[in-house]
Amino acid sequence: MAVYGIDLGTTYSCIASIDRVNRAEVHRSGEGADTTPSVVFFETPDNVVVGQHAKDSAVIKPDLVISRIKRDIGQEVVRTLHGKPYTPEEISALILRKLAEDAQVATGETVSDVVITVPAYFGAAERDATRKAGRIARLNVIDIVSEPVAAAITYGVLNPQEDCHILVYDLGGGTFDTTVMALRGGDIEVVCTDGDHELGGADWDDQLVEHLAERFRREHADVGDPLDKGETEQDLRKIAEDLKKTLSAKVKHTVRVMHEGRATTVEMTREEFESITRNLLERTLEITRRTMETARAKGVTTFDHLVLVGGLSKMPAVAETLQKELGLTPQLQDPDLAVAKGAALYAFEETYRRLLSSGERDKAEAMALESGLSGTQRRQIEGRTIKTVASRAFGIITTRGSTRESYVAHLVHANDSLPASVTEGFQTLDDNQVSVAIRVMEQAGSVESEVVENNNQIGEGELRIPPGKPKGFPIEVTFALDASGLLHVTARENEQGGQLDLDIQIGGMSEEEVASSQTALSRIRVE
DSSP states (O other): OOOEEEEOOSSEEEEEEEOTTSOEEEOOOTTSOSSEEOEEEEEETTEEEESHHHHHHTTTOGGGEEEOGGGGTTSOOOEEETTEEEOHHHHHHHHHHHHHHHHHHHHSSOOOEEEEEEOTTOOHHHHHHHHHHHHHTTOEEEEEEEHHHHHHHHHHHHSTTOOEEEEEEEEOSSOEEEEEEEEETTEEEEEEEEEETTOSHHHHHHHHHHHHHHHHHHHOTTSOOGGGSHHHHHHHHHHHHHHHHHTTTOSEEEEEEEETTEEEEEEEEHHHHHHHTHHHHHHHHHHHHHHHHHHHHTTOOOOOEEEEESGGGGSHHHHHHHHHHHOOOEEEOOTTTHHHHHHHHHHHHHHHHHHHHTTOHHHHHHHHHHTTOOHHHHHHHHHOOEEOBOSSOEEEEEEETTTTEEEEEEEEOTTOBSSEEEEEEEEOSSTTOOEEEEEEEEEOSSSOOOSGGGEEEEEEEEEEOOTTOOTTOEEEEEEEEOTTSOEEEEEEOEETTEEOOEEOOOSSOOHHHHHHHHHHHHTSEEO
16 A cells, blocks of 8 residues: 655656655656646646646646645635636645656556645645645645655655754755754654745745846847747746756856847856855845754754755755855755655555554554565654654733733744644623634744734634623633644633534635635646
8 A cells, every 4th residue: 555755846746656665765756757837828728737838838828837835835825827716735736646647657556645844934825735736636635744854854764873953954946944953863863944835946946047037138128028028938937947056056057138139148157156046045044044943942052964855955055155154065865856855754654553552453554565575664663753843833812901912822833743632711892792703824024923904814703602791701712723733723612511612714715615726727738
């Protein structure tokens, strides 16, 4: 019974599973590559193309091509293609379907049970939306796991005897995270995490695109701006991405920018490229320093290894700058594939443990036998634990009675150990109050703040209060954040054994909408 790990990336995605000798194996796309561009081309209302061919089509039909959808996941954003609206969850589901169908062709087995990775800094809404995207793709999402945790699993498997503290620097196509983890006897414990889910390789591309366009504008001031025409902009984006990758291997490279029959030749050195994008690398350093300071405050004073993952971490400037700034020697850990491989290992081990805990030992043993697990490896998996932390602070809007000033009272704080369950008491403000508005808030900035504007609302509901109650009538609010970072909120009033419960629906899509999307997308052919 195969289970799969999926790295659902901003720019590229990947799927893997465990082979017959207990190694994580990446399954190639239908185009023969280890990774699939996270790009969707809505060729017709009933046919979509996902991957490299979709990416190539962006130059010709940019209005029908969607990329970087991961940056919108968990938000109420709608894209309209061929007159039909699509949510980020639905577009992500099409990418997941492509990965699953390609893996099915490669293995001859139906892909059903999966673990999907997300950036460590993703909040509750993004994690819940990612799970729903998997369900819309008709996949059974066993769990959602943070990308650095998946990378650490890969690292731990390759270095099973070593107890250490590692700092994972994960610079992907659209997101950036840093995470400090402790590896002890095969167990993994996340100490703290930080990041920015709008910082990644796509931003390096954007700055290169602007630089190339500016060079063209200076040389051809009498023609239109190349960024005003969709086809030219998409062509520039392809040139920029290729240039970025080339300058990781070469110290200089020449490209041509074409627009309205004119051409500009641009020779760029690696040094110039690094200078243009230095501000972006510096932002990653600021977050990394902050993460290390948080770790030190939690008792981690030394860092044994600096592990680099994410495709952009292959840029020479990353390793050079980190070694100079942090005094640690970076280790490239299979940067493009480590997350998918770790997710596959996690999916396998989690499924094995769940079968054992549910009494299905025969199935667990068959699974272990098929994957060539030794007795020692089986015992290690049974005993292994993975502990993680909250990526952000979560709370509700409440009011100071004397001033009626609204503020956010956080019940769960960033880097609290997970799973977490916190209950706090609140009171009504007025006599005969008939209801209480429960507005669930999530930390928006890099630091926790009680200012309402510095938080994002991720859920809301209304708790009914029994009639005739004086002000100060007590209510309880419970925040339960599970190990995957998914949040469940309950508000209740307790009087003579009675209670009212309120379940907050986190994420943009309801269960009914998920079911409807499943049906609608099943009619679309994915290539």
